[in-house]
């Protein structure tokens with residue numbers, strides 16, 4: 001007999017395998033899985049400290065930066081977003097947040113919770129911001145921080161940020177960029193583009209599980225951090241303290257998620273082994289194949305072609321398709337997960353991701369075959 005204090009034991013963990021072709025997480029690379037079975041080390045073991053340094057060095061290469069303050073935050077992408085904003089914004093600071101989708105909205109809300117005076121530059125979902133539009137907004141608002149999303153996962157739109165650093169310098173603003181869906185899939189050239197702060201995640205282009213948020217702070221962001229009048233409002237995300245753990249002092253801050261660092265280290269090794277350019281081209285190649293197939297099926301995407309991301313397509317559902325039932329069929333009959341729509345596109349799009357390890361020919365064929373059965 002079981003009582004309230006002794007629940008019956010659930011069976012051994014054995015979920016039906018899925019092909020994760022949504023907006024993330026995407027499937028783990030088998031080498032990442034293998035790395036995660038490596039025995040634990042202590043978080044201050046000299047061997048682990050070396051692995052941390054190697055991970056940081058590879059992260060710099062993938063972010064294309066020499067920024068010393070480049071490290072993975074122990075959190076998901078939202079934690080990376082929060083870490084950037086809470087370190088750079090003090091109550092009363094002005095922030096200009098560009099919103100053209102769900103994740104821009106999240107950034108605006110986080111900036112508000114840092115006590116900032118938030119000005120939202122709003123664009124229709126699926127569209128992007130031009131340099132002229134942002135120059136005008138910077139001139140009007142004169143913010144300390146400009147926040148923008150490089151790859152808007154709710155719409156599949158790619159925002160050009162190559163001009164952003166130079167533009168922000170004209171107005172003495174800091175350029176903060178959400179690279180959650182871009183890192184490892186499309187170019188992120190932090191130093192060339194003079195981006196002051198950026199963050200990402202582990203579970204999309206890097207083919208690792210969710211749980212780490214790569215982050216990088218450039219010299220102007222560091223200067224703003226050390227010029228704060230008040231302490232960083234978050235203890236856990238305070239980069240002045242995290243820097244002492246990840247820097248040469250190795251002062252204990254929190255217990256690093258060892259297994260996740262193993263995973264990230266292997267994910268980054270895979271990126272660099274392949275080469276950044278080859279990796280970006282692979283994402284473009286499979287996106288072209290996907291788009292050809294979508295077109296043949298008469299399906300259209302939300303974002304304009306000129307700014308369509310290769311790693312994430314938001315496919316507009318044909319009239320009469322039931323979103324929830326359709327995705328259930330994909331999952332149950334084909335073992336494929338795609339993402340539903342967010343915000344105003346809930347029930348109107350399916351978000352198909354071909355990210356990192358999943359940017360592969362057989363993923364393209366499998367998802368197109370399933371879409372043909374379920375949608376057409």
Ligand code: PLP
Nearest residue numbers: 076077078103151153180181201
């Ligand atoms: N920013 C963007 C562009 C995202 O796509 C996501 C998640 O999909 C996030 C932020 C939040 O990341 P997470 O869900 O890992 O916290």
